[in-house]
Amino acid sequence: MHDDHTSHHGWITHPRSRRHALSVGLGTLVGLVGARSLPARRAPQQATPQNVEPASGGPMPMPMPDVVGDVDHRRNGFNPSQILTDFDAGEVGTLPNGQTVHTYRFFAVAKTVEIAPGVMYPAWTYNGRIPGPTIRVRQGDRVRLAFTNATDHHHGVHFHGIHPSSMDASIVQVPPGGRFTYEFDAEPFGVHLYHCHASPLAEHLARGLYGAFIVDPKQGWQRADHEFVMVTSGFDVNFDRQNEFYNVNAIPFHYIKHPIAVKVGALVRIFLVNILEYDPINSFHLHANFFHYYPTGTSRTPAEYTDTIAQMQGQRGLLEFRFRYPGRYLFHAHKTEFAELGWTGHFQVVGL
């Protein structure tokens, strides 16, 4: 493989390197063995996670894949632990015809977000958070979304659902400083999404302009003890159109560091939306359990009883399950590369 490399001042350009990747090679100038001793080092700056502490009397266990450190959620202005259950009905009112109307105010905002511990990313956001607010209304209700574009690029809000083309962001692109009000009836019931539809489309999505759009059936769902929204995506931090980080609700490994608490026997409902760019397929796998899967959430009859499902970009669905036993359970993309680059979490199941 090194035959293809171009030597430059002793460094080697790696053939797999990405556009902004700065590649270094070991083969040419590096002394691979300890012929030269390293300079004396002071105490490490960053602590290793708890799982690498030596067992008493035994060898140190190998660490699991993880990122080092913690994200400053307060500085980011959003926290994935809160996003999980943050369902936004907007300002609720009634139209003269008796129809319920949900009014939202969305702002497209350019914002530097710490998308992994210590990694600052120039994101584009709806209302300063990734994913954007989880819109949740009842089937047939009116959605009225006043959008202001506070960035230097064209943006919009394209909803998955049924509405006139005049309310579609692929038609209505809002210029910098511009405003537009999207207004339509929420149809059909199910788990949907919204995202920017300005071009270049891939970048406008990958930068963070997306969110979940949940339409409850008129008669409601079966009562659940826990309802969570999970939006799966990735971040291309060096802009080479490949993701370096994968996540649920924006922050890699967040639910490993902060497991999701649920109760034994309780009905858990997950609104799962995949908006991953640059990779064609995402997936969801639950450990030591099975779930009923309702693709797009548009049927009240589950399509599958499984522990693993696949979703292409824009695909979404509803998962329902109960844990039979207490303990800690992994959930992750079954594309293991995604899992070990951030798309992994834990449920912490406690007894009643």
Added chain:
Amino acid sequence: MATTTPFRWPRRVRRCVWRLVVPGGLAFALGLLPLLLVGLVVGLMAIRTVAAQPTPAPSGSVDPPSGSVDPPSGSVGVAQTLLCPGTIVLQLRNDGAYPVTIAQVSVNDAFWPFTAGPSTTIAPHGTASVTLRYSWDAGVAYEVRFISSTGAMYVTDIDASTTASAPPCP
């Protein structure tokens, strides 16, 4: 919107009138005015460019941002690699003009806990040792990626032919 063009004398006429009205020395000085104005505009643009430089991230990083501005090429390299039992130690050297903060490290497409000394921030011409507890296997190639606080990525390969290092090992 409709626009109108005001009447102007032909350029040759205007130039003659100008020479009649303005004495020679003053005309020369006034002739420099456009140059001075150009200089002023260029100066203002330079000040604006400097003011638009990215401010350091709150974490103390002063890396140039990736995406909008390319990071300085080839600024971080691996000066030495130690393969010790259950541990990989990579000595990084910053040959660039900016400090670089190593935020995360991955091995073969998996983020991996690491420690760095003396600091995760490497000053220009400075070094840092990154230590990974990793169950590496002889005869297997590994790709190690270092992601900086601004998203710049530095990639290195540990060749499959690499053998275990002699002491010192951590």
